[in-house]
Amino acid sequence: MGYSKAQKEKTHKRIVAIASKRFREKGLAGFGIAELMKEAGLTVGGFYRHFDSRDELVAEAVSDAFGVWQRQKEAAESKGQPLSFAKLIDDYLSNAHRKNPGTGCAFSALAPEIARSDKRTRALTSEQVRDDIELIVGLLPDKDKRVARARAILTFSSLVGAMSLSRAVSDEVLSREILTMVADLLKIPT
Numbered sequence: 001m002g003y004s005k006a007q008k009e010k011t012h013k014r015i016v017a018i019a020s021k022r023f024r025e026k027g028l029a030g031f032g033i034a035e036l037m038k039e040a041g042l043t044v045g046g047f048y049r050h051f052d053s054r055d056e057l058v059a060e061a062v063s064d065a066f067g068v069w070q071r072q073k074e075a076a077e078s079k080g081q082p083l084s085f086a087k088l089i090d091d092y093l094s095n096a097h098r099k100n101p102g103t104g105c106a107f108s109a110l111a112p113e114i115a116r117s118d119k120r121t122r123a124l125t126s127e128q129v130r131d132d133i134e135l136i137v138g139l140l141p142d143k144d145k146r147v148a149r150a151r152a153i154l155t156f157s158s159l160v161g162a163m164s165l166s167r168a169v170s171d172e173v174l175s176r177e178i179l180t181m182v183a184d185l186l187k188i189p190t
Contacts, residue, residue, distance in 0.1 A: 012050045015040050019061035024109040025102040028058055059121040062114060065106035066128040069135050085139040086187050092159045093179040098166050108163035132156055151190065158182055
């Protein structure tokens with residue numbers, strides 16, 4: 001008996017969600033199709049009913065991880081509390097984010113690997129980076145668009161870099177210091 005389109009779509013989304021989390025935890029090469037399908041409760045052969053290639057899965061899984069800041073902004077606005085620049089920084093450079101890469105930012109978890117990915121994944125990444133920079137620009141008080149964009153690019157790069165480094169070091173004190181110092185420096189008014 002075959003699956004309905006709705007069942008197939010639900011299964012597809014479950015596979016993508018699992019892959020999105022595991023790729024952020026283990027890297028794009030650190031989690032294979034066999035492991036993914038086993039975790040999803042499916043056979044390896046079933047993978048090709050949902051994806052033409054591993055690259056297609058990677059693009060969908062990375063894309064699924066994107067949009068965290070937009071969702072955070074929308075959630076804050078729905079509560080009548082607009083997202084602030086300082087809150088975005090504090091949430092991103094938090095200990096909770098550092099300890100949970102599987103539910104966090106795809107950029108801090110995967111940027112070097114995404115750089116070596118296929119064109120589709122890199123195009124999706126480029127679009128999301130543009131969107132995130134514009135979101136940060138909208139949180140800044142700067143009237144000069146060029147200055148605001150430069151500060152947004154610096155902020156975005158600093159956040160991703162600080163989170164990546166804080167996860168890379170084995171010294172817990174140094175890890176927290178990286179996050180705290182970068183957060184404090186980014187929040188200094190210009």
